[in-house]
Amino acid sequence: xxxxxxxxxxxxxAGGSLRLSCAASGRTFSRYNMGWFRQAPGKERExxxxxxxxxxxTYYADSVKGRFTISRDxxxxxxxxxxxxxxxxxxxxxxxAAGGLGLATRxxxxxxxxxxxxxxxxx
Numbered sequence: 001x002x003x004x005x006x007x008x009x010x011x012x013x014a015g016g017s018l019r020l021s022c023a024a025s026g027r028t029f030s031r032y033n034m035g036w037f038r039q040a041p042g043k044e045r046e047x048x049x050x051x052x053x054x055x056x057x058t059y060y061a062d063s064v065k066g067r068f069t070i071s072r073d074x075x076x077x078x079x080x081x082x083x084x085x086x087x088x089x090x091x092x093x094x095x096x097a098a099g100g101l102g103l104a105t106r107x108x109x110x111x112x113x114x115x116x117x118x119x120x121x122x123x
Contacts, residue, residue: 001026002025003026004022004023004097004098004114005023005115006020006096006114007021009118009119011122012122014087014123015085016121017084017085018083019080019083020094020096020119021078021080022081024098029077029098030077032098032100033051033104034050034051034070034072034098035047035051035098035100036050036079036081037095039092039116045107048061048064048081048094051070058070059103059105063089068081068084079096081096088122091120094117095114096113097111097112097114098111
């Protein structure tokens with residue numbers, strides 16, 4: 001089992017920045033590929049960004065490419081999502097997930113999920 005806890009969400013103005021963190025405990029964090037997803041009100045949960053277990057490969061949804069950066073620190077069992085140039089359409093609950101294989105973008109490819117952190121971008 002892996003337990004995931006997100007933090008760092010909040011209210012920010014359009015154009016601003018936030019950094020989300022995902023702290024992991026339980027089984028060996030460094031062995032898992034990780035991802036960030038988000039869910040806006042009335043919409044399905046969608047892929048945002050992913051990172052392989054070594055951190056050597058990262059990939060992004062087109063909607064956030066060039067604005068968001070995913071990273072991880074295996075020594076601290078923590079993954080991050082740096083979000084810059086935020087837009088109102090980025091408003092959502094953001095979830096971290098563990099367990100994807102390869103460059104996983106589908107929800108069913110991940111085994112463990114956090115409880116989510118709210119990000120609200122005011123225009």
